[in-house]
Amino acid sequence: MRIGAIEAGGTKFVCGLGDESGRILDRISFPTEHPDLTLPKVIQYFQDKQVEAIGIGSFGPIDIRPDSPTYGYVTTTPKPGWGNYDMLGTLQRVFPVPLGWDTDVNAAAYGEAKWGAAQGLSSCLYYTVGTGVGVGVYSEGKIIHGLVHPEGGHMLPRRHPEDKFAGACPYHGDCLEGMAAGPAIEARWGKKGHELPANHIAWEMEAFYIAQSITSAILLLSPHKIILGGGVMQQQQLFPLIRQAVLRNLNGYVSSNAILDHMDEYIVPPGLGHQAGLCGALALGLAAWNNEASI
Amino acid sequence: MRIGAIEAGGTKFVCGLGDESGRILDRISFPTEHPDLTLPKVIQYFQDKQVEAIGIGSFGPIDIRPDSPTYGYVTTTPKPGWGNYDMLGTLQRVFPVPLGWDTDVNAAAYGEAKWGAAQGLSSCLYYTVGTGVGVGVYSEGKIIHGLVHPEGGHMLPRRHPEDKFAGACPYHGDCLEGMAAGPAIEARWGKKGHELPANHIAWEMEAFYIAQSITSAILLLSPHKIILGGGVMQQQQLFPLIRQAVLRNLNGYVSSNAILDHMDEYIVPPGLGHQAGLCGALALGLAAWNNEASI
Numbered sequence: 089m090r091i092g093a094i095e096a097g098g099t100k101f102v103c104g105l106g107d108e109s110g111r112i113l114d115r116i117s118f119p120t121e122h123p124d125l126t127l128p129k130v131i132q133y134f135q136d137k138q139v140e141a142i143g144i145g146s147f148g149p150i151d152i153r154p155d156s157p158t159y160g161y162v163t164t165t166p167k168p169g170w171g172n173y174d175m176l177g178t179l180q181r182v183f184p185v186p187l188g189w190d191t192d193v194n195a196a197a198y199g200e201a202k203w204g205a206a207q208g209l210s211s212c213l214y215y216t217v218g219t220g221v222g223v224g225v226y227s228e229g230k231i232i233h234g235l236v237h238p239e240g241g242h243m244l245p246r247r248h249p250e251d252k253f254a255g256a257c258p259y260h261g262d263c264l265e266g267m268a269a270g271p272a273i274e275a276r277w278g279k280k281g282h283e284l285p286a287n288h289i290a291w292e293m294e295a296f297y298i299a300q301s302i303t304s305a306i307l308l309l310s311p312h313k314i315i316l317g318g319g320v321m322q323q324q325q326l327f328p329l330i331r332q333a334v335l336r337n338l339n340g341y342v343s344s345n346a347i348l349d350h351m352d353e354y355i356v357p358p359g360l361g362h363q364a365g366l367c368g369a370l371a372l373g374l375a376a377w378n379n380e381a382s383i
Numbered sequence: 384m385r386i387g388a389i390e391a392g393g394t395k396f397v398c399g400l401g402d403e404s405g406r407i408l409d410r411i412s413f414p415t416e417h418p419d420l421t422l423p424k425v426i427q428y429f430q431d432k433q434v435e436a437i438g439i440g441s442f443g444p445i446d447i448r449p450d451s452p453t454y455g456y457v458t459t460t461p462k463p464g465w466g467n468y469d470m471l472g473t474l475q476r477v478f479p480v481p482l483g484w485d486t487d488v489n490a491a492a493y494g495e496a497k498w499g500a501a502q503g504l505s506s507c508l509y510y511t512v513g514t515g516v517g518v519g520v521y522s523e524g525k526i527i528h529g530l531v532h533p534e535g536g537h538m539l540p541r542r543h544p545e546d547k548f549a550g551a552c553p554y555h556g557d558c559l560e561g562m563a564a565g566p567a568i569e570a571r572w573g574k575k576g577h578e579l580p581a582n583h584i585a586w587e588m589e590a591f592y593i594a595q596s597i598t599s600a601i602l603l604l605s606p607h608k609i610i611l612g613g614g615v616m617q618q619q620q621l622f623p624l625i626r627q628a629v630l631r632n633l634n635g636y637v638s639s640n641a642i643l644d645h646m647d648e649y650i651v652p653p654g655l656g657h658q659a660g661l662c663g664a665l666a667l668g669l670a671a672w673n674n675e676a677s678i
Contacts (some may be wrong), residue, residue: 149638164638211529223603228525234506234605237641243599244632246541259636303600304538308518310529337539342555343444343459344531 091377092134092142092183093369096175097192098167099219101126103133106370110203112363120147122169123178131182141380143188143373145195145365146175152190152237158191186380188372192365193224194214194231194238196226196358198375200315201226204359209312213305214364215240216318217298221265224368227309241265245300248293251276263291268297270320286325295326299333306334306342317358317365331355386672387429387437387478388664391470392487393462394514396421398428401665405498407658415442417464418473426477436675438483438668440490440660441470441516447485447532455484475660481675483667487511487660488519489526489533490652493670494663495610496521499654504607508600509659510535511613516560519663522604536560540595543588546571563592565615581620590621594628597650601629601637612653612660626650 093112095102097120104115118129134142149165151158161177176189190198197206197214206212206226213223223240225232232238242263253276257266266272273281277290284290302314316330331351338347346354358364388407390397392415399410400558413424429437444460446453455471471484485493492509501521502509509519518535520527527533537558548571552561561567568576572585579585597609611625626646633642641649653659 225603227522227527227529230523230525232522232604234522235604235641236609236637238603238605239637240603243602244541244595246539259634260632300539305603307538308520308533308535308600308603309527310531310533312530337555339554341537342531342534346530356443 089294089374089377090137090139091370091373092137092139093197093366094130094142094144095192095365095369096120096146097153097365098142098147098165101130102366103130104370105137105139106367108374110199110367110370112366112370115230115366121173121246122153124169127175127178130179134183139183139185139373140186141186141373141377142179142183143195143369143371143376144176144179145190145192145369145372148191148237149228149239150175150189150191150237152233186376187375188369188376190231190372191222191224191237192368193222194226195224195368195372196317196364197224197226197315197368198231199364199371200313200359201369202333203367204364205315205356206313207359211309211311212313212315213309213311214315214317214358215298215302217268217316217320219221219270221269223301223305225309227311240301240305241269243301243304245297248296250289264297264301268294268320273320281320281323285315286323291325292325292329294320295329295333298326299330299337302330303337306338306347310342312346314355316355321357327355327357384667384672385432385434386660386665386668387432387434388668389425389437389439390487390490390660390664391415391439391441392660393442394581396425398425399661400432400434400667401662403495403669405665407660407661407665410661413555418468418470419464422470422473425474429478434478434480434668436483436668436672437474437547438479438490438664438666438671439471439474440487440667441665443460443486443532444487444534445470445484445532447528452468460529481668481671483664483669483671485526485667486517486519486532487522487663488517490519490663490667491612491659492519492521492524492610492663494659494666495608495654497666498662499659500608500610500651501608502654503609506604506606507608507610508604508606509598509610509612509653510593512611512615513613514562514565516564518600519597520604522606535596535600536564538596538599540592543591545584548549559592559596563615576615576618581618582667586618586620587624590624591614594622594625594632597625601633601642605637607641610653610659611650616652622650622652641667
């Protein structure tokens with residue numbers, strides 16, 4: 089099979105061609121500009137690829153309610169040209185094949201459950217910590233949509249006792265994204281994350297905030313695996329700090345061996361590495377194809 | 384059909400008989416004592432009822448993993464006699480019919496989705512705020528179990544700025560349950576909740592904590608409905624306080640009409656009233672019967 093995959097990010101688009109085993113055969117990447125510039129590039133890429141389906145994991149907020157008149161739209165983003173933009177419709181008019189459509193992080197969670205770190209498990213969370221913070225939720229073998237879609241990056245953590253930073257989120261100030269995304273790190277310390285030494289207190293604070301969100305998510309959803317990706321999580325020293333903080337927060341309350349005895353395998357980087365997003369989109373495309381075939 | 388329902392609470396057991404429409408035809412209630420005293424009463428009640436299935440929604444923590452050797456057990460409770468107790472097995476040996484088994488709050492969430500305030504919706508959360516705080520999660524048409532089961536009552540809220548109370552949870556101190564369950568109210572104010580006037584600051588604090596947990600849950604799961612039950616929620620003045628606090632916390636970020644324009648119908652008391660738990664158990668029994676019939 090030849091399946092198309094689109095990782096539609098706010099900064100860059102990645103388009104790829106893959107097969108039903110999750111293998112990526114070809115890929116291309118370009119910056120996200122106005123949709124009138126970006127979508128033609130996407131279309132041009134797939135024009136001669138003879139894909140049988142395409143999956144799209146998109147930056148948001150997006151409309152993923154199939155019964156909604158604006159299903160397939162990017163909705164209220166301030167990004168020029170993308171507000172209320174019918175991305176799925178634009179693609180469907182050119183490619184009359186099954187299209188899968190979900191948030192970038194839901195796609196990544198799904199891809200990780202299919203082929204990555206959560207392979208064979210019935211649930212996982214996928215966090216991306218980068219320019220923003222996003223959380224994809226896969227539970228009981230399904231991607232969670234609900235009323236709109238998960239927006240776990242805006243959960244409200246307690247403040248670190250030594251943190252004077254007001255928070256950078258225009259909606260919530262000191263929510264998780266406002267305290268822990270890349271721009272918050274830069275605004276707090278006057279340097280980008282990758283310019284700070286690995287033993288800087290910045291990372292303990294970063295772990296403090298991320299771990300609180302993970303703690304809440306464990307308590308509310310009891311996921312089988314927690315996967316942390318995105319630019320900020322390239323700082324490998326964060327993983328042990330986050331694991332320790334989560335164990336401290338839970339304080340033995342959730343009596344599961346996976347958490348108490350195997351924390352190193354419970355909170356992990358993406359099994360699909362930097363391809364998590366694209367493979368997730370591929371998995372959405374494959375699922376769309378299977379759904380259509382089963383009708 | 385005649386289906387048995389057991390609401391197995393830490394303080395009292397309610398047993399009932401119902402039908403496939405969710406109607407409760409008969410019920411009985413007795414205090415929760417040592418299981419050697421309590422289970423015989425349960426068995427005696429159902430002995431002559433000719434039930435075709437029984438559903439049990441139980442206090443916890445309990446083992447709800449079907450592939451586990453201790454499936455059906457109450458696990459690590461300090462409650463005398465109940466630690467590591469095989470409740471489901473005890474019932475199964477006497478009643479060779481399909482048995483449904485889940486947490487009390489998951490059962491209530493499921494019952495509300497089937498016959499109550501969330502009828503016809505694909506997701507809801509059920510909070511009980513009483514002696515403890517529990518959260519049942521129903522999402523994408525399924526009860527969420529995950530690794531263990533949801534324990535959302537122990538999520539970690541920010542402290543209310545005027546609250547000096549240390550918190551009453553033996554594991555986490557000032558987690559949601561430690562700050563907002565009935566015993567916390569009594570320890571903080573020296574009076575039981577129902578002895579405090581409706582305009583006491585206790586209720587603003589109570590709403591502050593519950594609303595934070597709801598805010599996190601909305602951001603992480605985007606549920607279609609949030610249902611608040613339990614003894615503390617008999618204080619009706621809490622509902623508007625909680626709704627207002629949730630709207631303040633979200634600050635317009637989740638752009639859904641259900642939240643922005645219909646908050647009064649979004650955060651609500653149980654549609655099944657005080658029968659939410661028993662009807663939930665009934666729904667579990669019906670589901671167990673249907674599962675077995677479909678094999």
